[in-house]
Amino acid sequence: MKTKKIAVLQGDYIGPEIMSAGLEVLEAARQGTDFEYQIHKYNFGGEAIDKCGEPLPQSTIEGCKSSDAILLSAIGGPKWDKASVRPEAGLLTIRNELGLFANIRPTKINPILARKSPIKEEVIQNTDFVIVRELTSGIYFGTPRKKDEHEAIDTSSYTVEEIERIMHIGFEMSMHRKKHVTVVDKANVLATSKLWREVAQKMSNEYPQVEVDYCYVDAAAMKIITQPSSFDVVITANLFGDILSDEASVLTGSLGTIPSMSTGVNGPSLYEPIHGSAPDIAGKGIADPISMIQSIEMMLRESFAEYEIADRIARAVEQTIETGIVTPDLGGKATTKEVIEQIIENLRG
Numbered sequence: 001m002k003t004k005k006i007a008v009l010q011g012d013y014i015g016p017e018i019m020s021a022g023l024e025v026l027e028a029a030r031q032g033t034d035f036e037y038q039i040h041k042y043n044f045g046g047e048a049i050d051k052c053g054e055p056l057p058q059s060t061i062e063g064c065k066s067s068d069a070i071l072l073s074a075i076g077g078p079k080w081d082k083a084s085v086r087p088e089a090g091l092l093t094i095r096n097e098l099g100l101f102a103n104i105r106p107t108k109i110n111p112i113l114a115r116k117s118p119i120k121e122e123v124i125q126n127t128d129f130v131i132v133r134e135l136t137s138g139i140y141f142g143t144p145r146k147k148d149e150h151e152a153i154d155t156s157s158y159t160v161e162e163i164e165r166i167m168h169i170g171f172e173m174s175m176h177r178k179k180h181v182t183v184v185d186k187a188n189v190l191a192t193s194k195l196w197r198e199v200a201q202k203m204s205n206e207y208p209q210v211e212v213d214y215c216y217v218d219a220a221a222m223k224i225i226t227q228p229s230s231f232d233v234v235i236t237a238n239l240f241g242d243i244l245s246d247e248a249s250v251l252t253g254s255l256g257t258i259p260s261m262s263t264g265v266n267g268p269s270l271y272e273p274i275h276g277s278a279p280d281i282a283g284k285g286i287a288d289p290i291s292m293i294q295s296i297e298m299m300l301r302e303s304f305a306e307y308e309i310a311d312r313i314a315r316a317v318e319q320t321i322e323t324g325i326v327t328p329d330l331g332g333k334a335t336t337k338e339v340i341e342q343i344i345e346n347l348r349g
């Protein structure tokens, strides 16, 4: 079997802490199997600004393009908030450079974690949906963009082609799930959202088996909390998907547990937690590593078809949560290191 090349962007603040935790679990899980990989680390984000003067050096783009998959933890933080080019700009550019237009963010309730959720168990039970977020267009990429002392402008723009390709991913995904798509937009106000609906309505004719409904983003924000099990595949624009996925993470107990995959037409996919670099807890040894570990699990399934290793990781994480060895975001007292040690012990079980 060919050795897989994994590009690693370890990020800022808690980034390196959760990345090394995740890689330890990957190494423990693949032992005794024929899955071979090589890690190649590249400078990215704030770390790259410090070392190379820019958040996304060309060598990082090239290294990522030549890899089989990319692992990213999280970038940014107060150290670079006043930088002329912030780490976040590097994140947007890498998504664009690699053509990663679809960001898949799952929200699935684990019965053990359900007890940690601030939402009532009877409300969240049976929740299992994915947010399919458009990732390389919309207001995060709009021009003109302007800010001076008197005025600031952001522009949101979508073409039919950009909407069609993300709709296609979402509809296809629904065919392997409950065949239910919810298109989330603000079509009562925004021109881009009106176009989203038109494209969605046309595409729904190609998928007669799929039940499609439409929901304004403000109502969707409410329904995610009150009726989360009513969703299957949520297809939405860049900004709305960013916000709704952080909201959805509350259902599972913590933002620190949610992975994601960003994918495009060709080239490697990128796997990363949905959260940021959590500067408030960096260096304390208490960052929840589960989001990073689940991102690695997702990589094993989606990029490498290593289902057996991925399943073993999933079970080891679940067993660890069951024994109550969890970090403070999930109401526990364990450190990142203790969580990892327990997961590895379960893997060796």
Ligand SMILES: NC(=O)C1=CN([C@@H]2O[C@H](COP(=O)(O)OP(=O)(O)OC[C@H]3O[C@@H](n4cnc5c(N)ncnc54)[C@H](O)[C@@H]3O)[C@@H](O)[C@H]2O)C=CC1
Pocket: 014, 018, 073, 074, 075, 076, 077, 078, 088, 091, 255, 256, 257, 272, 273, 274, 275, 276, 277, 278, 279, 280, 281, 286, 287, 288, 289, 291, 329
């Ligand atoms: N993909 C990326 O790299 C992203 C980067 N960011 C950047 O991260 C920086 C911090 O942003 P914030 O708004 O504070 O969002 P954040 O997601 O970093 O943190 C929000 C809250 O969640 C907690 N949290 C996040 N991940 C956790 C984990 N694994 N374990 C335990 N608790 C966790 C944090 O401690 C904090 O209280 C900013 O510079 C922001 O731009 C934000 C989102 C995504």
Ligand SMILES: CC(C)CC(=O)C(=O)O
Pocket: 088, 091, 092, 242, 274, 275
């Ligand atoms: C920091 C932003 C550019 C990205 C973000 O919040 C996200 O992708 O979840």
Ligand SMILES: [Mg+2]
Pocket: 242, 243, 246, 274, 275
């Ligand atoms: Mg976000």
